[in-house]
Amino acid sequence: MFIDEYVSAVLPIRGKILLVDDQVVNIKILHQLLNDDYDIHMARDGVQAIDMCKKIQPDIILLDIEMPTLSGFDVCERLKADPLTQDVVIIFVTGHFDEEKEVKGFQLGAVDFIHKPINPVITKARIKNQFTLKCQSDLLRKIALLDGLTGVANRRKFEESYPQSWLYCVRAKQPISIIMLDIDYFKRYNDHYGHSQGDTCLRSVAQAISSRVNRPYDLVARFGGEEFICVLPDTDYDGALFVTQQIVDSIIALKIPHQGSDVMAFVTISAGLASVNPSQDMDLQTLVETADKQLYRAKENGRNRVEAINMDSIL
Structure with missing residues (x-):
């Protein structure tokens, strides 16, 4: 009984997505595409993205690679090094297909790449798949930290x-x-x-x-x-x-x-x-x-x- 109630309590109704891009037009495109299904938050640079990630704990970050001051790779590396943000799902958004950059992104901890110009069907499908996987992973981890008899933490x-x-x-x-x-x-x-x-x-x-x-x-x-x-x-x-x-x-x-x-x-x-x-x-x-x-x-x-x-x- 307690496990069933717990599962219902921890499964999110809507995911939280943080859009990170220094170009407003790119943020607007993704916001319009995803707003009906997710709670959308936005950041214009890497420093703001790191601060917001700590505050709102998004499920997924759609992270532009080419940004001033801190690149998307820099942001990813810092987020994955911080215990508070290391579990966030990072999907890089890039305007170029570069195999070396994709290899680097995956090595830093990203789970996928989305290429510009944005294909709505492919983008929504990839985000939905990653959100589902994250929910399942979060649920399994939370159950592992639950005392099955009493319903409180173990x-x-x-x-x-x-x-x-x-x-x-x-x-x-x-x-x-x-x-x-x-x-x-x-x-x-x-x-x-x-x-x-x-x-x-x-x-x-x-x-x-x-x-x-x-x-x-x-x-x-x-x-x-x-x-x-x-x-x-x-x-x-x-x-x-x-x-x-x-x-x-x-x-x-x-x-x-x-x-x-x-x-x-x-x-x-x-x-x-x-x-x-x-x-x-x-x-x-x-x-x-x-x-x-x-x-x-x-x-x-x-x-x-x-x-x-x-x-x-x-x-």
């Missing part, structure tokens, strides 16, 4: 995205918070109710956590077993503490019976929170380790509670 997704969130906060001089969560006495729950009911419990808890951590750039991931982790970029200690307490309260509100718990008759969760304003010389794993220590304290101090620390106060 640990691999956390390990991929957390460093990016950390670097963003370092550069933007914004705080970042990590929440570690563990369902209380879950082994007892499984022993008493069975693993099938345990799976249902995990799904319900994951949905409750996701309902409280739901900004587009936040992350909820299953960290392992009955443990979850949340990454909250651009979130200070007070804001993260509020969210964490909401999560703990939302699990109680589910009122999932748990006869094996020493806390109460329902499923509960313990939480450890750590927040910091990160800097270049800090190890990003320190924040995770600190949140994990706070989770351990929450368990030691009676469970069904939040233990939290603002690392800025101790650094």
Whole structure:
């Protein structure tokens, strides 16, 4: 069920195409040809193209080769060297058939060439084929980063995205918070109710956590077993503490019976929170380790509670 819902959610209705050409007439021709099927964005030079690519994350770039300052080859090389833009599909548009240039373009990471003057049928077909292939590739990759049981991200997704969130906060001089969560006495729950009911419990808890951590750039991931982790970029200690307490309260509100718990008759969760304003010389794993220590304290101090620390106060 969760896979089907996820597939429906991630498949784009319309693709995004970035047209890059220093000649306005060429942009107008391609815009008129593709506007009915795609969301079109435009750039007049290579520098603008790189900036826009980072901001809008297009599915495909139609990139002119011959441009002043930065050629299409220069733009392609820079985009493919940046982790934020390396997956974008690049199709070169050129007015000349030059086998050496095509070889170079493919070596730099382009997927196809379109030749001027533009043939509408060939151009639309090639773009449609590449967009379909990209959608399939994106979908497979996203499914690979999904926890199939709970519908939230898996640990691999956390390990991929957390460093990016950390670097963003370092550069933007914004705080970042990590929440570690563990369902209380879950082994007892499984022993008493069975693993099938345990799976249902995990799904319900994951949905409750996701309902409280739901900004587009936040992350909820299953960290392992009955443990979850949340990454909250651009979130200070007070804001993260509020969210964490909401999560703990939302699990109680589910009122999932748990006869094996020493806390109460329902499923509960313990939480450890750590927040910091990160800097270049800090190890990003320190924040995770600190949140994990706070989770351990929450368990030691009676469970069904939040233990939290603002690392800025101790650094």
